[in-house]
Amino acid sequence: MDIANFIVDGAARGISPLEGEMATKWPEGVLSDASTSFGQSGVGASRAITPSVAFGDISPSRAESTRAVAIVAETAADIAAREALLDDAMGPKRKTKSSEKLRRGRRPSEGLAFVARDASGNVVGTVRLWDVRLGEGGAAALLLGPLAVDPSLKDAGIGSALMRHAIAEAARLGHAAILLVGDAPYYGRFGFSAARTGSLAMPGPYERHRLLALELVDGALDGVQGTLRASGHRLSVPAEARRAG
Ligand SMILES: CC(C)(COP(=O)(O)OP(=O)(O)OC[C@H]1O[C@@H](n2cnc3c(N)ncnc32)[C@H](O)[C@@H]1OP(=O)(O)O)[C@@H](O)C(=O)NCCC(=O)NCCS
Secondary structure, eight states, rough: OOGSSSTTTTTTTTOOOOHHHHHTTTOOOOOOOOEEHHHHSTTTTGGOOOOSSOOOOHHHHHHHHHHEEEEOOGGGGGGGHHHHHHHHOOOOGGGHEEEEHHHHTTTOOOOOOEEETTTTTTTEEEEEEEEEEEETEEHHHHEEEEOOEEEEGTTTTTTHHHHHHHHHHHTTOOOOEEEEEEEEHHHHTOOOSSSSSSSSSSSSSSOGEEEEEESTTTTTTTTTTTEEOHHHHHOOOOOHHHHOO
């Protein structure tokens, strides 16, 4: 059993000292007070967050090689680190993906932008969810992505922890379904499949079998069809840019 099984979903609210400190710095309200922590040994163990619930045992070698990591709300102070991590993990082509069309110029869904932070406060993982409509005027849903983990910390359970936390928070906030474009062999473990996306399309080139969905509410994807549309709040344009435009 690996470290991903040592997750405390939603149970560890407000336990990270970093989180409280950063919360006051986020200007646009993209903030959730929920956090998930996992890992309890390795570098920075003295600052490790102690989960209140533990599942099973952890392989000692894996736990030792993984620094304590907490899943917390992203803050404005994380933007540069998040972008550098995405460049490292996904390369420059990441900005040409069709999902990007649904994200560009928008804010993530309220309370649904998370980072994985190591014991030193470094951003080692990121995931965000975005408000979309399924077809013109269609049902509301979330689009998840990008999900990325620091390449030096791959396969330590951080991606899974981000996914589980994101799904739990989306459900807690009352969302009905999550869609994403990704590898079914990875996302299948969280319940995603292409079974309900046959009548949906992305607004740009994509591989149909990689458009996956997870219902958080039974039947949420019944009868949905059409091309996904961005429906999130637009990023505010700075006054200077407005004057220039
Ligand atoms: C994909 C990614 C987020 C996974 O995060 P992670 O923390 O390394 O993954 P986890 O530790 O949670 O899970 C590891 C398991 O997932 C598997 N896995 C990872 N990527 C996979 C993929 N693309 N397809 C199938 N399985 C995959 C690993 O083989 C491992 O399997 P195991 O549990 O049987 O050993 C990470 O590798 C990453 O950032 N990749 C580059 C960016 C990217 O491709 N993002 C996803 C876009 S679809």
